[in-house]
Amino acid sequence: MLTPDDFIRALDWMGTVVFALSGVLIARRLQMDGFGLLVLASVTAIGGGTIRDLVLGIRPVFWVTQSHYLVLIVVTCALAIPLARLLSRAKVAWLLLHADALGLATFTAIGANKALSVGAPAIVAVGMGVLTGVGGGVIRDVLAREVPMVLCREVYATACIAGGIVLTAVHAWTGQSLPAMLGGMLTTWLIRLAALRWHWHLPTFGGLDPDESR
Template identity: 50%
Template sequence: MTTWFHWIDLAGVAVFAMSGTLMAYKKHMDGFGVVVLAAVTAIGGGTLRDMILDLPVFWVKDPSFFYAILAAALITIVWLRVSQRFPLRYLLVADAFGLAFFNVMGLQKALTYGASPLVAIALGTMTGVFGGLIRDVMCREIPVVLKGELYATTCIAGGIVYLLCDAFNAPAYTAMVMAMLTTLFARLAAMKWHWHLPVFEAGTKLD
């Protein structure tokens, strides 16, 4: 099971690294900028999670995460060179997959190390959104998590599904898959049908 978790974690890192690479391509960054943006997108949320849990940061003693980042960035660069196109939806879809992977892995790790269910949901959400937030800030974009379209809320929904599965004694991998699918499809649906939380209108006046 530990090996399976590790491969899922590597998949999440790779997907978020692709998201960071796509953003770097959009912003016309050089090779160093591509690697930096891919890395902070891929490991930023997990790094913050481990620091809050007072654990060794997951990538410090395991270089496989950096191999995953470099491989994902290289594959994305080659694909972009061949296609010569940058459909924005690819960036958003890659981000949605990374969000789902990281949310559940962060939640599961927090529970493993004794966090309460509420704190685990918060740390799972943080793991999923923080890397993308750093990416967007570095690129001078309004972070996706701060826009009206559902983003962090989908992580909370996935976390609740995980805890419900756990409460009914479902196997860990079943709870993880269900939570990932909930987060992923909720995010994709929000993108397609523009689901969002209420936002301040431009004409709102503050007294």
């Protein structure tokens, strides 16, 4: 019978595969070689979780003692390369955005739940959820010489914050990890998909003339 821990582990593996796939798709778009593709997939899949564990003082970081995460990344790369070649640029762009949204939601929930499991307060758990969700993508985009989505007008980190708040609230109410994670994950995912569908953006200060602010 599938236990809550088994389900959480399955979500973590799914997030690893999905984020690795998003790294592969960007590497394919930039015409990187095999090593560059593997690096981009790896930092996307485990970068956020690595930073999270370091901040929380968890040693060693998760993938050092659980090498199946690295195996998942390599297998994902091997399977995704021939499939990506069959897709048009438009389909790659669509798949990248939606794979990234699913990975974002999954890792936000994983990160917030892990912080709660080591006794972190709710506000720290929300921050760790955001860090886990966006950290790998930020590293990926920097290596790809692109402006990270979290620093643009995209409703991205905002979706993580909303999901983290829902997760910590449900966890405080029920005392159970699984419904809290599902609630947080669903919240982040739906907000991100809605932002993609209806082109939601955050306000910026880009149009403000410095002289006008005086």
